[in-house]
Amino acid sequence: MPTIIEKIFQMHTEDKVEAGNTIWLNIDLRTARDFAGAKVVKNLLKHYSSEYIEDATKTFFTFDCNAPANTIEYANNQQICREFARKNGIKVYDVGRGIGSHVVIEEGLAYPGITAVGTDSHFNILGSVGAFGQGMGDIDIAFVFKTGKTWFEVPETVKVNFIGTPSAPWSAKDLALLCVKELRRKVLGRAIEFYGEIVDELSLAGRITLASMVTEMGGIIGFIPPNREVINFYSKRSGKEIKPVYADDATYEKEIDIDVSNLEPLIALPPSPSNVKRVRDVHDIKVDSVFIGSCTNGRVEDMQAVAKILKGKKIAENITLKVVPATREVWREMMNGEIMKELFNAGAIISHSACAGCASGQIGMTGEGEVQVSTSNRNFKGKQGAGDTYLASPETAAASALTGYITGVDEI
């Protein structure tokens, strides 16, 4: 029986879907960002005589990398996209709206069972809602804008079973880091399906966190079968009847069990997301800056977790605490409650919504020797500046901001 990806693909192709086959896949939702968006436009103008695209109602620009542009080059690239969008009647979610992969979820554009592509390597985040999302380069995206489809080699699917229930406090980020450690090299080029009690109960925000790091696990996409919360969310947002795709008795390439009963706060040391250690085993690392945000941990639940820890306290001296909500909607929710006030009073800098540090964006880079704790998903050398980046949960990041050293939440 087919796996989730095979079922979704079969709904979007006339070719035979079978792992290893290359098929032509119809794409429901097509997006490009300010990064690579201008190259998408240039490809279209260079390779086609007509500048019109296949279906403007399915096509969007989402500006999130350099928002608003802090270099003339980026501003030029954004303007190239805007002008192309105007001519074609494409909607632009312009600077300030937030991270594209989150915007398409909030707007009800990406929902269970659809296929979607974007110029963002974390577009597979849509596995969190049971949709097929894939990051692609500007040639693929230009081709999809023009034709509504692209080729895809059907990947094998690996089933991941989480066993047990954690007894210590944990967050979805700790679960994601555990998976990067455990699944690295085992899922390269594969689709994943996640099962187990721990994911059944995961909130949409937690699902986004887990799915966002499948790229770092080396996988194509990680599907989390939609639960009631996800279905209700979409019934409200999209106004459509949602029919999630589930696998029944599917045939997998292999199954991998991961014991989560000992799950606890984890941290990925530079320069690799798979360099995962227990927070309590990392001692005496002086922290200079903390970044809360990104497509991995930029939801209001993440901000809430940070505010809860910082409430009524001040961050350590000479620490820069950079907070960047993933979207404008998250911003509004932060203002509605006490979150914004508590973060501000604790000493945070709160920026408008975008990718921020991950894309050399609006909140500044780290310098040589600077140690940053970040809730994002990559700590490759040079990725977020010249300094050393440690990847952790919002809770660990907040605790570290308070003490000035890498600190687990149980230590404060």
Next chain:
Amino acid sequence: MKVKGRVWKIEKDGKLMDDIDTDMIYHNKYLHITEQEEMAKYAFSNLEGWQDFPEKARKGDIIFAGENFGCGSSRQHAVDCFIALGINAIVAKSFGAIYKRNAINSGLAVLECNALDMAEVETGDEIEIDFETGEIKKNGICILKAKPMNKIQYAIYLAGNLFRYAEGI
């Protein structure tokens, strides 16, 4: 189709490097560049010990690398910079999924070969690769077998890129 070229083994401590990510290949500070020719000088510009690669590389050269080459971002720049340098092919133990697609779509030959470590090839050696069979030859003798390109991959390669391939179907 066969190509010949001079090998660059991207090594660290005598071993093919694994997990060379797109920021090492083409750093995010140059992402605003949209002209392919301009990207050549930034190939491997953030890979320790290899920053001078663009000066040393010659048209037709072939790159050997370890596991998960090109993991990370979806940036086409990380492929385009090698095309701009005239690199003939990249052979790696495995590739990041998006990187592999980007390379295929741009007509840059990428081949996977698990046993690449075993090859008796040094940097600077001339080799010949047959894309249809995956055979890698040195001095006319087959020394390795990579996974051949699949049909669509090969057809896009021959057409030059995805756009030109699609015109013909």
